[in-house]
Amino acid sequence: MTSASPADTSSRHSLWSRVVLAGPVVFAVACLVMAGSALWLPAGPAQIDNLVLPILLFPAIWAALFFCACLARRLTRAWIFIAGIGLLHAALIAQHLLHSAP
Amino acid sequence: MIRLSQERTKTLLAIHGWSAVALGLLLYAVILTGTIAVFAKEIADWSSPLSTHIADPFPPGTDRMVRDFAASVDPQFHEEAFFFPRAGNRLYVFFHRHETDEDGKPRERGVAAEIDPRSGEILDRREGTDADIEATDVANALSEFIVGLHVNLHIPDPWGLLLTGVLGLAMLVAAVSGFVVHRHLIRELFTLRRRGETLLKARDSHVIAGTWNLPFAFILAFTGSYFSFGSALGIPAVAMVVFGGDQDKLIETLVGNPPQVDATPAPMADLDAILADVRARSDAEPTFVSIQHWGRADSLVTVFMNYREGALTGPTYVYSGATGEFRYAKPNLGLVPSTGGTLFALMAPLHFGNFAGVLSKTVWFALGFAGAYVSITGLLLWTQRRSEQPIWRALARLTCWVAYGLPLSLVAAAWAYFPARRIWPALEPVMFAAFFGAAAIAAILAWRLRDPARIRDILLGSTGLALVGLPLLRWMCGGIGWIDAFNAGLATVIALDLAFIGGGLFCLWSLRPRPAALIRTPASQIEAQKA
Incomplete structure (x- = not known):
């Protein structure tokens, strides 16, 4: 019976970490960015840009985060960057909902 | 030529291949049905024509047809109505009210009719929710079956839309990674080795079809995933954050026709005169008419127009339903032009390819067919290279x-x-x-x-x-x-x-x-x- 070398184990962990980041984490963060950016995007002359653009650009937001997660040389930095964006938007949404609650 | 490190090229090739292997077959189903659905209106016209060709689906007399039908409908469904041409250019009219289902999702309930525009005869009358009425539609059933397969694979919403949205994202990944990994993009547009090994020729066919198709695949994937996620995820999420979950309020804000409530009963203005007026104002033809608050002083008639000659967007005109007076012209979204409204208006023609009639639809059909070919040949190449397993x-x-x-x-x-x-x-x-x-x-x-x-x-x-x-x-x-x-x-x-x-x-x-x-x-x- 052969046991995996520490290098193999580390590489496998790294692969799984990247798969988790590029899959469910990126999707969740893209959803948070879509919902949260409705709060900070300018409304524009018709007062609708902040509502329409996040929905229209959701595929682009997701694709940018996905390729960032897949191609980043330093996986930890990619985690920090993507999770940071997600947390920032989650905080914005939470603050807005708390302030607008009756 | 796009320069990438060997490591990144390998990563992108793996993403290109594995995204296709994981979702390629479902993606093929969505692309193929979408390719056929480009001609959904023609399929409906072919499967259920009226006895003669109807050149104008909104002829003089449309007012009388809609008015007579409205008189036969329970007034509780006069909250909103719309009419537009369907299979064989039958005039489809739906009077309805808005309500929420058991899960809190918005839906419409009312009475629909298919009217022969030549005689005003009601060919079919159905009552119930929008889903019930759709389910018993005979004239459009074949084209709707194909469109349903393309839109959500006939899986109940929101799961079907989420699945096709994910497939759209997979196609986006395949298009972007395909663009980047094919280092000699221009050369590959024209490289087809006719004499060579089978695998090489097959690879050439896949690459040449895929390379020519790249911009189109990108556009379809982007607009397709927008359409799927927009209604299944985007509207509920933005409505939750900005309007406390009120999706009707979000749509009302986006459309930009602010309700000025005045429930005083008032006779409706002449719809024929409104249709004649929109034709005088634009070189485009009307495609869809929506009426808010039928028979009330605050009634609004919104007429959506087809694409103008050489344009990817059409105007929208709003009239007072009570007086017939022209109120204003507006974009599809909002009351004045905006970046969001313009991008929104571009999504449908870019996805459906219907902006230049049958010509653009034929091009979209051909490019869609090439996309289906690329997805299948990609999978066959992948499996043939690994055929020992x-x-x-x-x-x-x-x-x-x-x-x-x-x-x-x-x-x-x-x-x-x-x-x-x-x-x-x-x-x-x-x-x-x-x-x-x-x-x-x-x-x-x-x-x-x-x-x-x-x-x-x-x-x-x-x-x-x-x-x-x-x-x-x-x-x-x-x-x-x-x-x-x-x-x-x-x-x-x-x-x-x-x-x-x-x-x-x-x-x-x-x-x-x-x-x-x-x-x-x-x-x-x-x-x-x-x-």
């Missing part, structure tokens, strides 16, 4: 089943539609039975025969025969004949009949012996070529 040989058979079984199943649904439309009021279950029946037979063949070439031959041959026989079946089930169709100006009927016969003959012609075809090449030979 049983799991990939099984995937090759599965690919053959889906690639050739899906067209056969779609034609089987059409074969069920024509005889059943005279007997059953709800046609969707009948078409489903035929669709899954043909798919099951194809699956048994794929499982038993094992040889991909034989599976392909049998399924493609059956599809060819079924397509050639489809116009005959349509005619035998009470459809209009070619001479009568010609005299009545029903060119769509004749054109689609000929297209189906031509498509069927092409399938049969494709069965000719071709020793170099990838699917016919034994794995051992490919291994020898690789060596």
Whole structure:
């Protein structure tokens, strides 16, 4: 019976970490960015840009985060960057909902 | 040429391949049905024409038809109405009110009618929720079946939309990674080695079709995933954050017709005069008319116009429903032009390819067909390169089943539609039975025969025969004949009949012996070529 070398184990962990980041984490963060950016995007002359653009650009937001997660040389930095964006938007949404609650 | 490190190129190649392997077959189903759905209106016109060609679906007298129908409808459904042309240019009118279902999702309930615009005769009248009314639609059932497969694979919302949205994202990944990994993009546009190993020729065909198709694949993937996620995820999420979950309020804000509530009863203005006025204001034709608060002083009539000559967007005109007075022209979204409104207006023509009539639809059809070809040949290349492993040989058979079984199943649904439309009021279950029946037979063949070439031959041959026989079946089930169709100006009927016969003959012609075809090449030979 052969046991995996520490290098193999580390590489496998790294692969799984990247798969988790590029899959469910990126999707969740893209959803948070879509919902949260409705709060900070300018409304524009018709007062609708902040509502329409996040929905229209959701595929682009997701694709940018996905390729960032897949191609980043330093996986930890990619985690920090993507999770940071997600947390920032989650905080914005939470603050807005708390302030607008009756 | 795009320069990438070897490591990044390998990563992108792995993303390109594995995204296709994981979702390629479902993606193929969505692309193929979408390609056919480009001609959904023509399929509806072909399957359910009226006895003569209707050049103008909103003729003088439209006001009388809508007004008479409104008088027969319970006033609780006068909250909102819309009318637009459907199969054979029948005028489809739906008076309804808004409500929420058991899960809190918005839906419409009311009464719909299909009216013959020549005589004003009500051809069909149905009541219930929008879903109930859709389910018992006979005239548009065949085209709606194909559109439903494309939009959500007939999986209940939001899951079906989420799945097709994910497929759209997978296509986006394949398009972007394909663009980046093909280092010699310009050269590959024109490289097709006609004399060489089978695998190389197959790879060239895949790359050349994929490379020419890249911009189109990107546009379709982007707009397609927007359409899926927009309604399933985007609208609920933004409504939750900005309007406390009120989706109607979000849509009201986006559309930009602010309600000025005045429930005083008031007679409706002449819709014929409004339709004449929009025609005088624009070189485009009206396509869809929406009426808020029928029979009230605050009634608004919104007329959506077709694309102007050479433009990708059309204007929208708003009138007072009580006086008929012109209020304002507006973009599709908002009351004044905006970046969001313009981008929104571009999504539909770019996805549906309907901005220049049949010409642009034909181009979209051809490019969609090339996309379906790329997704299937990509999977076949992947499996052939790994054909020494049983799991990939099984995937090759599965690919053959889906690639050739899906067209056969779609034609089987059409074969069920024509005889059943005279007997059953709800046609969707009948078409489903035929669709899954043909798919099951194809699956048994794929499982038993094992040889991909034989599976392909049998399924493609059956599809060819079924397509050639489809116009005959349509005619035998009470459809209009070619001479009568010609005299009545029903060119769509004749054109689609000929297209189906031509498509069927092409399938049969494709069965000719071709020793170099990838699917016919034994794995051992490919291994020898690789060596």
